[in-house]
Amino acid sequence: MNAPEDLMHGFPTPEAVLEQEARLELPSCSIDDALWIGEWLLHRAVERSLPIAIEVWHGDRLVYRAARHGSDAHNDLYIAGKRRVVHHFRHSSLHERVRHLAAGTTFEAVTMLAFPEYAPHGGGVPLVVRGTGMVGVALVSGLPQLDDHALIVEALEAFLAAHPG
DSSP: OOOHHHHTTTSOOHHHHHHHHHHTOBSOOOHHHHHHHHHHHHHHHHHHTOOOEEEEEETTEEEEEEEOBTBOHHHHHHHHHHHHHHHHHSSOHHHHHHHHHHTTSOHHHHHOOOTTTSOOSSOEEEEEETTTEEEEEEEEESSOHHHHHHHHHHHHHHHHHHSOO
């Protein structure tokens, strides 16, 4: 097995991802707020010609779904797997990937949870409300995994800027 530093090349540290998750806690997140996040993601995808699929869940309800030209059923598999990772571990799918890489192992080897049912790849981010906890999840698939993750981070930053609290 490669040294953790080799495996982590290009990835943020698990601590950096956790700090980001804490910074992105929302003051509230209603179904309308979840729709706002989905619409923001789609608007940016159209504006930037991104070939992505998007889902936003509020609790156990799918409240937003969109698929752009260039995405396909393979992206749907990744979205479903990323959602299961976020729901199971209550952290972003990227965090679950990098925490195992930093330890010099893999998500699959430690958890025994395999793709496609579980997809520990960037692009699944919990929607966490301050003082309440996780209330949903935003998901993107179609770009390199760090870019999938970054697009959701950008959406949550835009939400926080538009809904200070």
